[in-house]
Amino acid sequence: MHRATSLDETGHRAWKLFLWSGLVLLSVVAPQETSETIQRALSDAYLQVSVFVGGTLIVFYFLENRARIDTAMLLKRHARWQVPIAAIIGALPGCGGAIIIITQYVLGRIGFGSMVAVLTATMGDAAFLLLAREPQTALLVMGLSIVVGTISGWIVERVHGPDFMRIPPDDTPQETIQCGQFVNYRTTTLWAWYGLMAPGLALGLGSAFQQDTDAWFGPLAAFAPSHWIGYTGALFCLLVWALLPGKGAAMVNLAAHPACRAHVKTRSRIVFETSFVTAWVVLAFLVFELGTLWSGIDLAHLFKAAEPLLPAIGVLVGFIPGCGPQIIVTTLYLGGLVPFSAQIGNAISNDGDALFPAIAMAPKTAFLATLYTAIPALIVAYGFFLFGY
Known part of the structure; x- marks a missing residue:
């Protein structure tokens, strides 16, 4: 059994490395227009998104470690206020808070x-992306999510009663998860990753303030050093993602899970989560850039033509478990391809990685709760759409 698991993990790592190698090869030997498009997409994804996500994670986890809030004790002490507490914790960036609440439900x-309330309020790892690029919008989305999540949770309790689908403590399944060997990195990997992140963040900030960052390098400016630092940083993030041995560790943010936090160092969690987000952002950038190049279709115009459907599509994408598809929606919003109504609809309907433990431990409840999140998501999304957002 152990041998079969090892072979399976090796296979998952092999296909990811194959994809990574293919991307590197295409960015070098493909026809000039294609290779330049791939290089630009990688560099832009890193300098416009990844470095800001990494910087946001550093600040967020520093504050989280200083706060040291015991969520379980908080919920126990304030039983009457469990719904708004769950919504507030769920609205925090990332999936960790939502997964903690789901764990408390399963217990x-x-x-x-x-x-x-928590599944309605959570936006998952896409919140880090939005917070890094448009902090005011992120705070608005978080505030709306808390209000909508709290109201939704209270309505559910009012309609069904507080004990509806409550799991008896004796029936709680025993949960095990192994992730320490996946997401704790060697010192050399950490030095290399943060060594690229530091100048990348400086260049990203410079570009955000409309600075010619290549001019900072003096006589080397002619070689477009900013572009190559971004390109290298993106490829290194993707390599970190590709080297994860397990399928689950690559597609799901395991580092957010309470079972992982005790033995995964914060600096490794930052590397893991930023690389995880980068993989999905790069996918979105490549699909858009190469799709436009190869098809000749103006995708922005296509999205504009389908605008009345975009809020509903954003809500439907939110039903897909995991943070990856939601990161793509947020990337499209930040790129001006989908309206805010699609973004807020997706933010309310999506459950991030919190849905995975819910599906594993309480599948019927997870399915029903997901359906319930669709109702406020559609109402809020089309409410904003009708007002031109």
């Missing part, structure tokens, strides 16, 4: 209304 300590 029989909170009700179904709190589960609906």
Whole structure:
């Protein structure tokens, strides 16, 4: 059994390395227009997104470690306020808060209304992306998510009662998860990753303030050093992602899980989560840039023509478990391809990686809670759409 698992993990790593190698090869030997488009997409993804996500994670986890809030004790002490507490914790960037609340539900300590509240409020790892690029919009989305999540949770408890679908403590499944060997990195990897992140963040900030960052390099400016630092940083993030041995570790943010936090160092979590987000952002950039190049179709015009459907599509994408598809929606919003109504609809309907433990440990409840999040998501999304957002 152990041998079969090892072979399976090796296979997942092999296909990811194959994809990474193919991307590197195409960026070098493909026809000039294609290779330059790939290089530009990689560099832009790193300097416009990844470095800001990494910087945001550093600040966020520093504050989180200083706060040291015991969520379980907080929920136990304030039983009457479990629904708004769940919504507030769920609205925090990343999936960790939502997964903690889901774990408390599975342990029989909170009700179904709190589960609906947290799944409605959470935006998953896409929140880091939005917070890094448009902090005011991110705060607006978080505030709306808390309000909508709280109201939704209270309505559910009012309609069904506080004990609806509550799991008896004796029936809680035993959960095991192994992730320390996946997301704790060697010192050399950490030095290389942060060594690229530091200048990348400086260049990203410079570009954001409309500075000619290549001019900072004096006589080397002619070689476009900013472009190559971004290109190298993106490829290194993708390599870190590709080298993860397990399928789950690559496609799901395991570092957010409470079972991982005790033995995964913060500096490794930052590397893992930033690389995870980078993989999906690069996918979105490449699909858009290469799609436009190869098809000759103006994708921005295509999205504009389908604008009335975009809020509903954003909500439907939110039903897909995991943060990856949601990161793509946020990337499209930041690129001006989809309206805010699609973004807020997706933010309310998506459950991030919190849905995976919910599906594994309480599948019927997870399915029903996901359906319930669609109702406020559609109402809010089309409410903003009708007002031109």
